[in-house]
Amino acid sequence: MTVLSEVHEAHGATFREVGGRRVVDHYGRSERTHRAVRNVVGVCEFGYGVLVVTGEDRVEYVDNAVSNDVPEDDGHGCYALLLDPDGRVETDMYVYNAGERLLVFTPPQRAEPLATEWSDKTFIQDVDVRLATDDFAVFGVHGPKSTEKIASVLHQASSPEELLSFNRGELGDAGVTVVRTDNLSGEESYDVVCAAEDAQPVFDTLVNRGLNAVPFGYRTWETLTLEAGSPLFDTEIEGRLPNDLGLRNALDFEKGCYVGQEVVSRIENRGHPTQRLVGLTVEARPEPGAAVFAGDEHVGEVTRAVDSPMREAPLALAAVDWELPEAALTVRVDGDGAAAERTALPFVEGSAPSARLPTY
Template sequence: MTVIEGVHEDHGAAFREVGGRRVVDHYGKPERVHRAVRTVVGVIEMGYGVVTVTGEDRVDFVDDAVSNRVPTTDGEGVYALLLDPDGAVETDMYVYNAGERLLLFVPPNRADPLVEDWRGKTFVQDVEIRDATDEFAVFGVHGPQATEKIASVLNHAASPDGSLSFVRGTMVDAGVTVIRGDGLAGEEGFEVVCAADVAEEVFDTLENRGLNAAPFGYRTWEALTLEAGTPLFEPEIEGRIPNGVGLRNAVDFEKGCFVGQEVVARIENRGRPPERLVGLSCEALPAAGAAVLDGDAAVGEVTRAVESPTLGEPIALAAVDYDPPADLTVGVDGDAVAAERTALPFVDGSDDSARRPRYPDDAA
């Protein structure tokens, strides 16, 4: 469940599950809140699973397992992937070096399996791996005035500058860690991490103190990230080859070890993947899983679609054959409706998503 479920209930929240965890879907009128985030700033409780890795060999152990280089400096983070033996994504994660421990943010249903799997691989290394999800709350702060919002309530530290870097400070009397995000909503963003026992105080500060922030839920989060062209774990990333969803910055092939060399050619960023993730502007709203057609031939499927609150029209992400034509159709209620390939992002905001698909043949 969420860390502050009672607070969300007092705000009139409707709930649902994401990755097996109960999260806020919306507080009512999600389209209005969407516009507030796009124009000012909003706050959301994120439903991460949290894994801590401690011990003298913690950096080397995680670095050997994941696709990107783990930071060695306190205050830095990286987005990385855990791949299966065929090079497909088992989970994605953020890895933060917090001094004496690494802090990993993973999809909520991946924390327990990751801990169990890695505990079986420690051998003689000095590493302790633990599911610490219940000990933390994580709040996302997003919008063109997110930096001003954080500056108005963060004490004893300045807002972090670099993507996925973080600082420690306080909000009123509560200790917090503030991470600069990587633009997943297409807007400036931060994540505020605190102990679970001060989560209500921190959420109240983020919502009401300094520059007010509109609370929003996962319905708005998913619409914002779709407009930004950001692939999310369950609909777009899980089980796919990294370069098939354009995650060129998530894999460092110089480091080795994270996957057998026999599969490197399949996922190397310079290679041409069998599919790519594209944006579609549609005449009607398709469902996830709807067929994408070139004439009578199926060339892929919709991964996620929404009636864009910003654009006022249906938009979708789709996994398709690598080089389909610009004019396609999608299946909607048994009919084939027009869909046009559209450059990502659909909406330009105050930041560009670091996870927006990028391919070797993209124009510079």
């Protein structure tokens, strides 16, 4: 569950579950909050699962398991995937080299199974994998003024500049790690990581000290990320081929270290995947899984849809056939066909492009 339930309740929060973890859905007036994040800066508590990996062989072990190169130097991280033998995504993750340990951030429901799986496969290697979700709190800071926000409250360190790099410093009396994240909201962004027992003063500092920031929940997060064209694990990524999603930032195509990765490399080498992730502007908001048609031909399905405050229209991401017929697109809404128009991603140009923007 969220580390700060009572604090969020004091801000008027409504809660929901994401990956089995209780998180803030919204604080009310979601459209106003959304615009505040787009125009200035906002703070959200994220419900990551966390693993701590130690031992002399930690970097080699994790590097051999995932789709991207794990950095060998302290202060750097990567976005990576764990693939099944068919090349489909079992989980995505961020892996950070924190000196004598790796910190691995996953969707909350994937942390415990991943810890068990990796622990069972270490064999003779010097690797220890520990589930540490309850030890940490993670706050996302997003918006065009997020760098100014971090600078106004972070002491003993400067804001990191390179994507997925981090610096250690202090917010008030609490030690924190500040990560320059990959802009999934389409805005400049950071994750502030602290010990769970320091969560309350860190959240208070981020919201109320220095440059003020609006607190926001997962409803706003999902709308921001869809406008930015960012696929998310629960709605777009899980169980799909990364080639179909254009997730090039998660892949080193030269690794070929295991069967699933070899499948991904073969798809890359043959020219193009069978599907692609596209943006649609629709006349009425569909539900996830709604069928997409080109004329009378079924060509895909909606993965996620929102009513966009910035475009003032319903928007959707959809997984569709690579080659679409030359016919008008429609999406099923309440059993009827609603007109849809393919729209270039991102839907909204913010202060920084998302690193997950589909690239083919």
